[in-house]
Amino acid sequence: MSTLEDRLRAIVGERGIVSDAAAREPHEVDWRGQYRGRAAVVVKPANTEEVAKVVSLLAAERIAIVPxxxxxxLCGASVPDDSGRQVVVNLSRMNRVRAVDTANNTMTVEAGCVLAALQKVADENDRLFPLSLGAEGSCEIGGNLSTNAGGTGVLRYGNTRELVLGLEVVLPDGRVWDGLRGLRKDNTGYDLKHLFVGAEGTLGIITAAVMKLFPKPRATATAIAAIEGPTAAVQLLSAMRGRCGDRITGFELLQRVCFDLVLKHIPGMRDPFLEPHPAYILVEISDSGTQAEARILLEEALGEAAEAGLIRDAVLASSDAQRLAFWGLRENISEAQKLDGVSIKHDVSVPISRVPEFFERTDRALAERFPDIRIVAFGHVGDGNIHYNCSKSERQAAAEFYKQAPDVNHLVYEVVTSLGGSISAEHGLGQLKREEIKRYKSELELDLMRSIKKTLDPGGIMNPGKVL
Known part of the structure; x- marks a missing residue:
């Protein structure tokens, strides 16, 4: 009698099965190394038809699927449990750009396309695909959609949910929903695509999407401004938006400790300032005008902010290489933290106006409860999303401190909730926050979510143990 692996191999071919234990290992552990599982099989379909056949087979056998x-x-959403009975369906082989429509400003892409590759395709077509995040060299658009990824361009372009027009999805019974419409107006009932965006693979497998493109900016100006802290950051954001309007495409807060970690662990990074400051804002504007005009606008806006006492100092990027170096300080924070040791991570959001209060209350409460705590905070002040990570400065102490995660989480989440915020801004829930969400969602909201899950996935085979 043929094994499950043999039956799956008959669908996807030899290239579509990862059978060697060493080759399977990267599919069974998450990026942070916090969650490890064991898959029955890792299968890599090459097209939507193969995905549908794989799902149909597994649904008939009531075998759990991990897209x-x-x-x-960062929340353990994409790895199997340790039962050895779940099948990982990895879509990395599905990496074709099916179409680029410059007149409609859209591209139709498969789920396994690496985000950086899509940015390049857009650029080659004189367009911009604005989704940008630290993992863009390895993350794939299907995962970005399934977690409703945010990133550094949300202030101007919105998160992934706002960048998608249509989806193709393999449902939990193997049927294929073809919703690949490049329409900006379609008022024919429920907008089904939004059920799957942010669902973390618990309702179906996204196999392709129609994504929005934008005119490529002709000019970009970038600077790092030294500031006192979160209050100045929010005040500076208001002043900059009043002066530059929607030209602001990035507005990132970095505490001094973030600089220190990146400079310590990432080769080639340099401090743009001669002396340290408490915190920094990385600000970028883009426009359709000339490079000189963009630089003058940013320089004048920062000059006015300095006169108003909102910034201590500022450095404007004088070249594209320096611009990339500035962004390197921001984008390498997570990698530097990983190299430095384990930390208790929080991806939270609050109303922009309450960001300073979040810092003030949470910093104080944690310091009182956990002496010598080290807080590494950074993020997208322009949309109220803060990555608020807690650890100790010594690696061994940090490892011991990690055991206090439930208490730390509770303290942070209570402050976030009291400010009308969310315990997950852009990373999702996965298995990390599956139980926590029960404290912060109303019973009605949870009932509605469970009802949707039961309707689409009555057998409960799609990414079980995640989100709900």
Missing amino acids: QGGNTS
């Missing part, structure tokens, strides 16, 4: 893209999840 997976680049496996860069």
Whole structure:
């Protein structure tokens, strides 16, 4: 009698099965190394038809499915449990750009396309695909959609949910929903695509999407401004938006400790300032005008902010290489933290106006409860999303401190909730926050979510143990 692996191999071919234990290992552990599982099989379909056949087979056998893209999840959403009975369906082989429509400003892409590759395709077509995040060299658009990824361009372009027009999805019974419409107006009932965006693979497998493109900016100006802290950051954001309007495409807060970690662990990074400051804002504007005009606008806006006492100092990027170096300080924070040791991570959001209060209350409460705590905070102040990570400065102490995660989480989440915020801004829930969400969602919201799950996935085979 043929094994499950043999039956799956008959669908996807030899290239579509990862059978060697060493080759399977990267699919069974998350990026942070916090969650490890054991898959029955890792299968890599090459097209939507193969995905549908694989899902139909597994649904008939009531075998659980773990959809997976680049496996860069920070919440353990994309790895199997340790039962050895779940099948990982990895879509990395599905990496074709099916179409680019410059007149409609869209591209139709398969789920396994690496985000950086899609940015390049857009650029080659004189367009911009604005989704940008630290893992863009390895994360895949299917995973970005399944977690409703945010990133650094949300302030101007919105998160992934706002960048998608249509989806193709393999449902939990193997049927294929073809919703690949490049329409900006379609008022024919429920907008089904939004059920799957942010669902973390618990309702079906996204196999392709129609994504929005934008005119490529002709000019970009970038600077790092030294500031006192979160209050100045929010005040500076308001002043900059009043002066530059929607030209602001990035507005990132970095505490001094973030600089220190990147400078310590990432080769080639340099401090743009001669002396340290408490915190920094990385600000970028883009426009359709000339490079000189963009630089003058940013320089004048920062000059006015300095006169108003909102910034202590500022450095404007004088070249594209320096611009990339500035962004390197921001984008390498997570990698530097990983190299430095384990930390208790929080991806939270609050109303922009309450960001300073979040810092003030949470910093104080944690310091009182956990002496010598080290807080590494950074993020997208422009949309109220803060990555608020807690650890100790010594590696061994940090490892011991990690055991206090439930208490730390509770303290942070209570402050976030009291400010009308969310315990997950852009990373999702996965298995990390599956139980926590029960405290912060109303019973009605949870009932509605469970009802949707039961309707689409009555057998409960799609990414079980994640989200709900």
